[in-house]
Amino acid sequence: MLKTMTRHGPTLNIIKLLVLNLLLTTALVAGESGPVDEDALKKAWPSDGPIGELFHDVAGSLRCPTCTGLSVLESDARFSQQIKEIVLEQVEAGKNREQILQYFTERYGPWILRSPPPRGFNVLAWLLPLTILLLGPPAVWFFVWRKRRVMNTLGVRSADDIIKEMQGRLKEMQG
Amino acid sequence: MLADLGFYLLLLCLVSTCYGVVAAVLAALWRHRRLYRSSRLALTASCTMASVAALMLWYLFFNRDYSVAYIFKTSSNDLPQIYTLTAFWSSLEGSHFLWTLLLCIYGTIALWTYSKDNEHIMPYVSASIQAVLGWMFYLLLSHSDPFLRLFPARPDGQGMNTLLQNPYMAIHPPTLFTGYTALAIPAAYSVAALCYGDITEGWLKTTRRWTLYAWCALTAGIILGGHWAYVELGWSGYWAWDPVENSSFIPWLFCTSLLHSLVVQDKLGHLKRLTIILAFLAFFFSFFGTFITRSGVISSVHSFAESPIGPNYLAFLAAMLLAVAVIYGFRAPSILPPEADKAWGVSKESALVITQFLLLTLAAIVCVGTLYPIVSEAITGERTTVQAPYFNAFAPWIGLGLVVAIALGNLMRYQTNKMPGGPRLMIGAAVVALPLTAVLVIGGDVMSTKKPFNLAAQVVGLFLCAWSTVSLTGDLVQRLRDIRFKLGLFLSRNLAYVGGYIAHIGLLIAIAGFLGNYRGLQKIATLNSGETVDFYGYQLRFDEIKELQKDNATLYQGALEVTRAGAPIGAITPARSRYPTSTNLNHEVALMSTFWHDLYVTLSDFDRENGRKATFELHINPTVRFVWIAAFVMVIGGIIAMFDRYRGNKSRDAIRAAL
Numbered sequence: 001m002l003k004t005m006t007r008h009g010p011t012l013n014i015i016k017l018l019v020l021n022l023l024l025t026t027a028l029v030a031g032e033s034g035p036v037d038e039d040a041l042k043k044a045w046p047s048d049g050p051i052g053e054l055f056h057d058v059a060g061s062l063r064c065p066t067c068t069g070l071s072v073l074e075s076d077a078r079f080s081q082q083i084k085e086i087v088l089e090q091v092e093a094g095k096n097r098e099q100i101l102q103y104f105t106e107r108y109g110p111w112i113l114r115s116p117p118p119r120g121f122n123v124l125a126w127l128l129p130l131t132i133l134l135l136g137p138p139a140v141w142f143f144v145w146r147k148r149r150v151m152n153t154l155g156v157r158s159a160d161d162i163i164k165e166m167q168g169r170l171k172e173m174q175g
Numbered sequence: 176m177l178a179d180l181g182f183y184l185l186l187l188c189l190v191s192t193c194y195g196v197v198a199a200v201l202a203a204l205w206r207h208r209r210l211y212r213s214s215r216l217a218l219t220a221s222c223t224m225a226s227v228a229a230l231m232l233w234y235l236f237f238n239r240d241y242s243v244a245y246i247f248k249t250s251s252n253d254l255p256q257i258y259t260l261t262a263f264w265s266s267l268e269g270s271h272f273l274w275t276l277l278l279c280i281y282g283t284i285a286l287w288t289y290s291k292d293n294e295h296i297m298p299y300v301s302a303s304i305q306a307v308l309g310w311m312f313y314l315l316l317s318h319s320d321p322f323l324r325l326f327p328a329r330p331d332g333q334g335m336n337t338l339l340q341n342p343y344m345a346i347h348p349p350t351l352f353t354g355y356t357a358l359a360i361p362a363a364y365s366v367a368a369l370c371y372g373d374i375t376e377g378w379l380k381t382t383r384r385w386t387l388y389a390w391c392a393l394t395a396g397i398i399l400g401g402h403w404a405y406v407e408l409g410w411s412g413y414w415a416w417d418p419v420e421n422s423s424f425i426p427w428l429f430c431t432s433l434l435h436s437l438v439v440q441d442k443l444g445h446l447k448r449l450t451i452i453l454a455f456l457a458f459f460f461s462f463f464g465t466f467i468t469r470s471g472v473i474s475s476v477h478s479f480a481e482s483p484i485g486p487n488y489l490a491f492l493a494a495m496l497l498a499v500a501v502i503y504g505f506r507a508p509s510i511l512p513p514e515a516d517k518a519w520g521v522s523k524e525s526a527l528v529i530t531q532f533l534l535l536t537l538a539a540i541v542c543v544g545t546l547y548p549i550v551s552e553a554i555t556g557e558r559t560t561v562q563a564p565y566f567n568a569f570a571p572w573i574g575l576g577l578v579v580a581i582a583l584g585n586l587m588r589y590q591t592n593k594m595p596g597g598p599r600l601m602i603g604a605a606v607v608a609l610p611l612t613a614v615l616v617i618g619g620d621v622m623s624t625k626k627p628f629n630l631a632a633q634v635v636g637l638f639l640c641a642w643s644t645v646s647l648t649g650d651l652v653q654r655l656r657d658i659r660f661k662l663g664l665f666l667s668r669n670l671a672y673v674g675g676y677i678a679h680i681g682l683l684i685a686i687a688g689f690l691g692n693y694r695g696l697q698k699i700a701t702l703n704s705g706e707t708v709d710f711y712g713y714q715l716r717f718d719e720i721k722e723l724q725k726d727n728a729t730l731y732q733g734a735l736e737v738t739r740a741g742a743p744i745g746a747i748t749p750a751r752s753r754y755p756t757s758t759n760l761n762h763e764v765a766l767m768s769t770f771w772h773d774l775y776v777t778l779s780d781f782d783r784e785n786g787r788k789a790t791f792e793l794h795i796n797p798t799v800r801f802v803w804i805a806a807f808v809m810v811i812g813g814i815i816a817m818f819d820r821y822r823g824n825k826s827r828d829a830i831r832a833a834l
Binding site: 045047053060061063068069070071074075076109110111112113114115116120121122125128129132133136137140162163165166167169170172173 | 206207208211292294295371373375410411412415416417418419420528529532536539540543544547551554555557558559560561562563564565568569572625696697698699779780792829
């Protein structure tokens with residue numbers, strides 16, 4: 001509720017796993033999370049042209065491993081920088097969106113994608129909202145509009161009856 | 176010494192609320208008025224004692240008493256006065272305490288400001304509020320004691336989370352918590368109505384007022400939180416659909432839905448049970464939000480066990496749900512529509528039901544998306560992520576539905592399928608909306624959007640927002656014309672309508688503002704001293720990085736001179752700040768706002784040696800200001816609606832006559 005958590009900092013073991021992964025797969029030198037002092041200034045990521053568009057699209061679909069809620073595109077955490085470098089490399093090598101996302105899914109699992117791929121159990125996450133949207137109106141019809149005429153059964157009390165009953169209770173409470 | 180006293184005060188609060196629950200339940204069973212009054216006094220006493228304890232904690236904060244563990248954890252000697260004040264709620268214990276304190280305060284206010292014709296259900300209200308409070312005090316003492324001592328006392332504290340050292344953190348948490356805790360009152364009234372077995376008109380008026388109050392606070396609180404994220408976190412957005420944000424949005428959706436349900440109940444007497452369910456769920460989800468964000472359950476199922484407060488919350492949530500479900504199961508059949516002659520048809524009440532359906536569907540989607548990673552990991556063992564792209568796949572469609580429903584619903588009337596002047600108004604509004612859309616499209620430079628889908632979404636969206644706004648205004652004018660523009664007369668009787676009108680316009684402005692997200696621009700530029708970068712008509716010239724001291728922070732400031740169309744329009748100073756208690760560099764965002772867009776600049780990196788080279792992230796964020804304005808308008812609308820006079824309250828008049 002209160003945003004006491006920073007956007008950085010989920011569980012430590014994920015970070016460790018990622019450090020390991022990054023070291024193994026990319027041979028990039030990854031330090032502990034945190035220190036900002038870097039020697040090289042940040043790369044200027046492309047923002048125009050077909051390369052820039054594909055880069056934005058892909059980097060926007062991968063989650064920042066050390067933040068909550070952000071894509072690698074929006075984050076300047078160290079891991080995100082490294083992932084962006086790999087993305088850019090692959091975009092420049094001529095790979096398409098699916099191939100690059102596939103590359104990351106193989107290494108980190110579907111966890112790296114910002115929305116669950118609609119396969120297997122994950123279909124549920126996509127079907128549930130659609131089901132609610134499609135079945136909702138019939139349900140509303142069934143529960144509300146079907147009762148066009150409310151029958152005046154024995155249980156229905158008029159406002160006056162409620163008031164009478166209420167007065168009775170209050171009199172009891174006077175005691 | 177004072178800290179121990181604070182602890183004992185909280186302990187007394189626990190005792191007093193426990194007594195309050197027992198007394199209120201017995202008062203309800205025996206219909207004993209004096210017993211009920213003593214339970215009300217018990218809550219008043221708890222409120223007083225909790226307030227005194229809070230003042231003590233503040234006093235200890237200002238005295239920098241590090242023998243209190245919480246103060247050691249969240250403050251330090253270099254902390255400025257204003258943040259010493261807000262350090263109170265900067266971590267678990269304090270924010271829990273604030274939550275409890277606010278619930279005490281609103282509970283007490285609710286028990287003393289009842290309407291005469293609700294007196295017969297007040298024992299149930301008192302019992303419900305104090306049952307929740309009792310649990311909160313128990314948790315406060317057992318799992319998150321803010322007065323816990325730490326010996327030997329250290330000379331300096333660990334310092335406040337640097338991200339929270341922002342003026343918005345002074346106002347965002349209390350506002351949001353006000354919304355959460357004020358929702359307890361409609362929930363308590365609902366449980367009371369169930370226990371009693373029916374709903375009076377006075378019940379509705381009181382519940383409506385509290386719901387509106389909570390709604391205003393939630394609206395303000397959520398947007399203030401977004402504003403904090405926007406200026407503090409430096410990723411150039413105000414809403415990331417992260418679990419913390421979602422857990423504040425879900426109660427808002429329930430609360431909004433509840434307001435619409437109350438309207439139907441007011442006019443027709445229908446939807447009584449739905450009102451009761453929504454009032455309870457709104458509060459339940461504000462509690463639930465506390466649970467999922469506090470327990471750490473959301474980041475991983477495994478971290479669940481690490482935090483002891485989590486299972487306790489879960490147990491309480493389950494108990495609360497079970498208790499209310501049982502009461503509902505037994506008592507709901509006795510809650511019936513009052514008269515048989517009000518039937519459903521194609522009319523305004525149906526439009527209100529559709530609106531509620533849309534709001535609740537969005538609530539369900541947000542809930543599914545927020546909880547899905549936990550459920551999926553528990554069932555399949557595979558870690559998944561659900562972030563913005565998932566929510567953005569659904570939310571715009573719901574928004575679209577809401578915009579249309581607002582326009583059509585407001586033109587309709589209750590209990591009739593006739594729309595007075597409806598077709599003429601709708602077509603007229605469409606005609607007037609065209610130039611309005613043109614203004615928005617040209618002013619906001621919408622045509623520069625590259626992707627055809629995004630462009631189409633914006634143009635259609637802006638047109639529908641404009642159409643809906645004009646339709647609403649047309650309806651207002653038509654109503655005014657019906658009483659020959661006697662404004663005083665209109666306002667004296669229709670404040671609820673006027674408030675609703677303003678709040679709906681606010682929502683439409685907000686949606687127009689959200690559409691700006693379809694056309695944001697960004698660029699990363701690395702500049703040497705003296706170099707200039709061109710960006711969306713702006714030229715920014717970098718001078719050098721200066722190091723300076725501000726309060727407790729060291730700023731590394733990269734001044735940029737901004738010119739637009741050849742004319743200098745000022746300097747902006749994006750910076751990174753380093754606080755003495757942390758090694759991280761925080762963003763100090765530089766903003767240059769116009770009505771149509773914000774130029775949003777962060778300093779992402781700089782040459783540590785001589786400060787003559789730096790990398791900047793430049794963003795153009797269109798129509799962000801619309802969202803801030805919209806929040807203001809919505810809250811104003813809500814407040815106006817709160818002052819709607821009581822019109823004909825039969826049950827209260829009857830009680831007045833009897834006493």
